[in-house]
Amino acid sequence: MRKILVVDDEESILEAITLALEMEGFEVLALNCGKNIVEKVKNFLPDLIILDILIPCEDGREICKEIKSNSDTKRIPVVMISAHQLAGESVYEYGGDAFLPKPFEVEELLTTIREHLK
Amino acid sequence: MKKKIVDLVVSAVVGDICPSDAILKKIQSLSVSEFSELRAYIKSLWQDDEKFHGIFKSAGIGIVVANMEGYPIEVNSTFEKMIGYSRTQLAKMDFYDFTYPDDIALDQSFFSEIKEGKRDKYDLEKRYIRKDGRVIWVHVTVSLIRGADNKPMWTIGAIREITKRKQTEEQLRQLAEAVKQSPATVVITDLDGNIQYVNPKFTQITGYSIKEAAGLNPRILKSGITPPEVYNELWMTIKQGKIWQGEFLNKKKNGELYWEAASISPIKNEQGVITHFVAVKEDITGRKKAEEVRERLLRDLKKKTNEVQSLADKLKNERDLLEIIQENTKAHLAYLDPDFNFINVNSAYMNGAHSTREELIGKNYFELRPNPELKAVFERVRKTGRAVEFKARPFNFPSKEGDKEITYWDWTLIPVKNDEGKVVGLVYSLLDVTEEKYREQEIREGNWRLNMIIESVDDGITVSDSNGHFEVFNTKMKEITGYTMDEANATIDFTKLIYPDRDARKEALRGVHETIIKGGYREGETTITAKDGSRKILLVSTSLIHYKNKDMFLSVYRDITTSKALDKQKDEFLSIASHELKTPLTSIKLFTQILHQYLLGLNDSRSMHFISRMEAQVDKLTGLVKDLLDVTRVQTGRLELTRKWFSINKLIKEVASEVGLSTGNTHRILIKGSVKQPIRADKERIEQVIRNLLDNAIKYSPDGDKIIVRIMEREEEITISVQDFGIGIGSDQKIYIFEQFYQAREDKKQKGFLGLGLGLYICSAIIKAHTGKIWVESELQKGSTFYFTIPRK
Numbered sequence: 046m047r048k049i050l051v052v053d054d055e056e057s058i059l060e061a062i063t064l065a066l067e068m069e070g071f072e073v074l075a076l077n078c079g080k081n082i083v084e085k086v087k088n089f090l091p092d093l094i095i096l097d098i099l100i101p102c103e104d105g106r107e108i109c110k111e112i113k114s115n116s117d118t119k120r121i122p123v124v125m126i127s128a129h130q131l132a133g134e135s136v137y138e139y140g141g142d143a144f145l146p147k148p149f150e151v152e153e154l155l156t157t158i159r160e161h162l163k
Numbered sequence: 164m165k166k167k168i169v170d171l172v173v174s175a176v177v178g179d180i181c182p183s184d185a186i187l188k189k190i191q192s193l194s195v196s197e198f199s200e201l202r203a204y205i206k207s208l209w210q211d212d213e214k215f216h217g218i219f220k221s222a223g224i225g226i227v228v229a230n231m232e233g234y235p236i237e238v239n240s241t242f243e244k245m246i247g248y249s250r251t252q253l254a255k256m257d258f259y260d261f262t263y264p265d266d267i268a269l270d271q272s273f274f275s276e277i278k279e280g281k282r283d284k285y286d287l288e289k290r291y292i293r294k295d296g297r298v299i300w301v302h303v304t305v306s307l308i309r310g311a312d313n314k315p316m317w318t319i320g321a322i323r324e325i326t327k328r329k330q331t332e333e334q335l336r337q338l339a340e341a342v343k344q345s346p347a348t349v350v351i352t353d354l355d356g357n358i359q360y361v362n363p364k365f366t367q368i369t370g371y372s373i374k375e376a377a378g379l380n381p382r383i384l385k386s387g388i389t390p391p392e393v394y395n396e397l398w399m400t401i402k403q404g405k406i407w408q409g410e411f412l413n414k415k416k417n418g419e420l421y422w423e424a425a426s427i428s429p430i431k432n433e434q435g436v437i438t439h440f441v442a443v444k445e446d447i448t449g450r451k452k453a454e455e456v457r458e459r460l461l462r463d464l465k466k467k468t469n470e471v472q473s474l475a476d477k478l479k480n481e482r483d484l485l486e487i488i489q490e491n492t493k494a495h496l497a498y499l500d501p502d503f504n505f506i507n508v509n510s511a512y513m514n515g516a517h518s519t520r521e522e523l524i525g526k527n528y529f530e531l532r533p534n535p536e537l538k539a540v541f542e543r544v545r546k547t548g549r550a551v552e553f554k555a556r557p558f559n560f561p562s563k564e565g566d567k568e569i570t571y572w573d574w575t576l577i578p579v580k581n582d583e584g585k586v587v588g589l590v591y592s593l594l595d596v597t598e599e600k601y602r603e604q605e606i607r608e609g610n611w612r613l614n615m616i617i618e619s620v621d622d623g624i625t626v627s628d629s630n631g632h633f634e635v636f637n638t639k640m641k642e643i644t645g646y647t648m649d650e651a652n653a654t655i656d657f658t659k660l661i662y663p664d665r666d667a668r669k670e671a672l673r674g675v676h677e678t679i680i681k682g683g684y685r686e687g688e689t690t691i692t693a694k695d696g697s698r699k700i701l702l703v704s705t706s707l708i709h710y711k712n713k714d715m716f717l718s719v720y721r722d723i724t725t726s727k728a729l730d731k732q733k734d735e736f737l738s739i740a741s742h743e744l745k746t747p748l749t750s751i752k753l754f755t756q757i758l759h760q761y762l763l764g765l766n767d768s769r770s771m772h773f774i775s776r777m778e779a780q781v782d783k784l785t786g787l788v789k790d791l792l793d794v795t796r797v798q799t800g801r802l803e804l805t806r807k808w809f810s811i812n813k814l815i816k817e818v819a820s821e822v823g824l825s826t827g828n829t830h831r832i833l834i835k836g837s838v839k840q841p842i843r844a845d846k847e848r849i850e851q852v853i854r855n856l857l858d859n860a861i862k863y864s865p866d867g868d869k870i871i872v873r874i875m876e877r878e879e880e881i882t883i884s885v886q887d888f889g890i891g892i893g894s895d896q897k898i899y900i901f902e903q904f905y906q907a908r909e910d911k912k913q914k915g916f917l918g919l920g921l922g923l924y925i926c927s928a929i930i931k932a933h934t935g936k937i938w939v940e941s942e943l944q945k946g947s948t949f950y951f952t953i954p955r956k
Contacts, residue, residue: 055746055750056315056750057747057750057754058746058749058750058753058947061749061750061753061754061757062753064753064757065753068757078667078844082496094955099353128742128745129742130792131801142490147745147746147748147749147751148745148748148751148752148753148785149749149752150756151753151756151757152756154550154753
């Protein structure tokens with residue numbers, strides 16, 4: 046079973062994404078904070094990470110950078126999501142693999158995930 | 164040879180030839196033998212009586228034959244004529260009877276010697292007293308004639324009158340004496356100018372002795388001051404035999420200079436050949452000095468005379484001028500004596516007083532016009548001797564018609580004083596300044612009104628020259644900047660105060676420069692730093708105006724700091740609000756979709772219907788939030804374009820298909836035309852525009868069944884139009900439809916198309932960002948066609 050790690054500070058979004066992905070048969074780990082992310086990634090070993098940019102404790106882009114700069118985790122695709130269109134345009138600079146502006150549709154999310162899980 | 168001499172002498176003595184001094188001398192110089200020969204010859208002549216008498220009678224000189232006692236025996240007629248006595252009278256006379264008494268003794272002694280045989284001959288010059296008493300000078304040569312036995316027989320005297328010569332000699336002597344005693348310098352030179360003679364005066368004046376002067380050239384006297392031309396002219400004149408007269412400045416032996424008036428004449432001999440030059444010169448140094456003094460005095464006198472004359476002319480001119488001024492001035496002038504009686508008035512005064520000169524002159528001012536107050540003023544001027552002046556004083560001055568009206572006059576009373584300072588008269592002057600007064604009032608009121616407007620408007624207004632000097636700096640401007648006009652003008656560069664940042668200042672100055680270039684008008688935003696350090700955003704419009712003969716800048720500043728801040732707050736609010744809205748929207752959207760899937764499995768069609776309605780509204784809400792964000796971006800200048808190459812044909816086809824689907828294919832969307840090449844633009848944004856226009860076209864043509872999209876290509880730009888056949892837009896509305904929050908309100912009643920009215924505003928912003936154009940052609944109830952152009956690149 047494919048594993049996906051989701052990080053978003055907004056509980057309702059976290060729950061909705063988790064629900065939508067589990068319905069599709071993914072194993073999901075949902076986090077509302079990006080602290081000690083590398084540790085958590087190493088423990089969970091996800092096939093893909095969904096990361097919100099604006100989370101209270103840290104800039105999601107910095108978390109992305111952290112993941113991408115660790116040799117054990119850097120090959121894991123990171124899809125970044127945000128309500129800020131402009132912030133989203135810069136995710137590639139931090140090593141992000143895709144950007145999905147909020148609000149998005151379930152179908153859009155699944156398409157993007159499948160694209161990066163090949 | 165000797166014979167010849169003797170012949171000559173004899174013929175001279177007894178003949179017609181007048182013997183010259185030279186011949187007489189010759190006779191005297193004859194040797195004894197020669198004389199004997201002569202004597203023998205004469206004797207032979209004498210014996211040949213007839214011959215002798217012929218000669219004797221007609222001889223040119225007086226000949227007297229006397230006996231040894233000295234009594235004349237025979238005289239010729241020449242002698243008779245000379246002495247005035249006849250032969251008969253003379254026969255009874257002794258020679259000494261008519262010899263001048265002073266000369267008798269000498270003659271007697273000579274004659275005695277002849278008688279005593281001591282000499283045969285003598286000659287002397289002596290005087291005779293003629294019969295008429297006139298004394299004549301004669302030259303007498305007395306020769307002894309001996310008889311055959313060598314015994315003295317007679318004496319023969321040859322007498323020649325020399326009175327003339329004697330006179331000349333005397334004159335010469337006198338002349339020589341005169342020359343010697345002359346108060347004038349006399350210099351005689353030879354032809355080469357070497358001095359032959361100088362008189363004592365020469366020595367006295369020049370300091371050169373007669374000895375020193377002899378052989379010298381008068382050029383030693385040259386002072387070097389007399390120009391050479393004078394000497395040249397002198398020599399030319401005298402060498403031509405003419406007399407030269409002139410003046411020299413010469414130099415004495417001791418170096419002292421002196422003036423000489425000279426008269427230089429050539430001396431000619433009997434043949435008319437110039438042999439010498441004589442200069443008679445007079446020391447005129449004193450005269451010269453006197454002349455100089457005289458000339459100087461004359462000059463001074465003339466100068467003084469001229470001065471006096473010009474002064475007189477000037478006075479006359481001034482008097483004339485004064486008269487002209489007096490008669491042509493608008494001022495009413497009256498000249499009064501110390502008792503305030505009229506002495507004189509000008510025409511203006513007479514006109515003003517409606518009186519003739521005769522009615523005024525000699526009359527007392529206050530008898531004609533009693534006015535105790537004015538009289539007090541007059542008396543004060545008379546007493547203090549100080550002028551009194553009132554500017555623009557109101558008067559109840561009677562006009563010619565007799566009615567009184569208030570007029571304004573410059574009023575002066577000036578005392579006229581004599582040399583002792585006593586007031587001897589008063590000049591009273593009145594000048595009507597009513598018109599000026601009114602004009603001044605009007606200007607003042609006009610200025611006041613203008614000033615009031617400038618000072619009370621809610622915009623800062625300044626007028627400044629190109630050096631940054633302010634002529635106008637109104638209260639509002641002071642309020643905005645915190646500086647007064649004086650403070651602004653006191654600094655060298657006011658822009659440095661309000662633009663402490665160098666770049667900002669440069670930018671502001673560039674704006675001013677642009678104003679000049681761009682036909683004198685510019686509008687823009689600028690941020691200044693006020694005196695209290697606060698930053699203010701100003702909307703400034705500057706015009707170039709011509710004021711006080713200079714190009715000046717009229718600037719109007721509107722403080723938009725607050726409205727800018729409000730705008731910013733609004734933008735920020737919109738931005739935050741739309742972002743904050745997105746988060747719940749995201750979860751709603753996800754949950755509705757999950758629910759949709761869930762319900763699909765349950766096959767609950769009723770719930771499915773509800774969930775579909777919810778999804779549609781969520782989409783609408785998503786659209787609105789997007790629009791709000793776009794508007795925020797447009798207004799904050801953050802609408803950024805991401806250009807890439809794409810096919811506009813394909814894009815339009817896709818969008819048309821999607822819009823058709825989402826609206827349930829109520830309208831056929833026809834695409835006409837295409838472009839061959841791809842274009843470079845922001846694909847997502849252009850898609851947004853096309854979608855918006857298509858949505859509107861469908862929305863506002865509810866009764867229509869088609870929409871026509873045209874793609875046109877022209878040179879470097881493409882034009883796309885979207886035509887509907889709907890309700891159309893009134894021409895009064897057209898200009899507003901691209902503004903934010905606009906809605907076609909007319910149709911709202913009917914159909915209730917609600918929205919934020921941001922769609923076209925965003926479209927317009929997107930097209931403008933692409934440097935394209937967007938516009939609409941429309942007719943009510945017939946439909947609208949929206950056009951936009953974008954450059955190919």
